[in-house]
Amino acid sequence: MAEINPVLLKELRQRFRTGKTAWLLALYLLVIGAFVLGFMYLSWRGSPGIFQPDRSRSLFIMLSVTQLVLLGFVVPGLTAGVISGERERQTLNVLLTTRLTPRQIIWSKLVSACAFVVLLVAATLPLYSIVFMYGGIAPAQVLGVFGFYLVTVFLFGCIGVACSSFFKRTGVSTVTAYGLAFALAAGTGFLAVFLHEMNRLQARGGISPETWHPAFLAWVVEFLQDINPVFVLMQILGENGIPTGVNFGLPGWAVYTLVYLAAGLLLLHWSARLLLPGGKRRRITMDV
Structure with missing residues (x-):
């Protein structure tokens, strides 16, 4: 029987x-339960004494959106201090003298943090049973949403670990991780909407045709909404996104999964290289 990674076990x-x-x-x-009960109460006030089954989809x-927002707050906060905290406690050098490689240390920190987040997501399953009581939602959609959460947690966790490996202080690492997570969740969505409106304005003659290439702009808008968590979640739930007429040959959730898994693995590889003693790393000169 293989031994369990001691850092992961610790x-x-x-955490648990x-x-x-x-x-x-x-x-x-x-928090999530309060949102659910509040929504049901507002629906009940619209039809006294009755919760309409057709509102179960809403x-x-x-x-689903509430849980995505909460994950965006929880995951970076849990992972942004896993390495910088060791550095602040002056235990990182001791950890690097063990038989564990930097890659094993990084993965142990990530897995332990993500395991707790998966527990949070799994604990909300009874709340989803309220939706099944009234119907209107397919089980495949619930599985798709939870698979989407796993990919999102993985990327947000990798961002937090990378920031924690690069910055010396946990405070700076946490702020940076939240900023990058917000840029992915909101920045890509706002940019996609802005570029789509610019494309429409150009099509109506409001902008010179030489300013933007419509076909290229449509590809960019499609890619941005395929890597935006909110747009992808809406697609999984059966809602329509921004119409671009572009097809990558894969559904939006597949593009989202491939891009985020590749980005997460690259961030973990970079984080492990930052821990290598004497390895090449770019340091910020000021005390951060």
């Missing part, structure tokens, strides 16, 4: 055997 015990874990899990479920969309 991290899992620290503390009272803070139970409180964080309870708070996470309380409830499912609201619940």
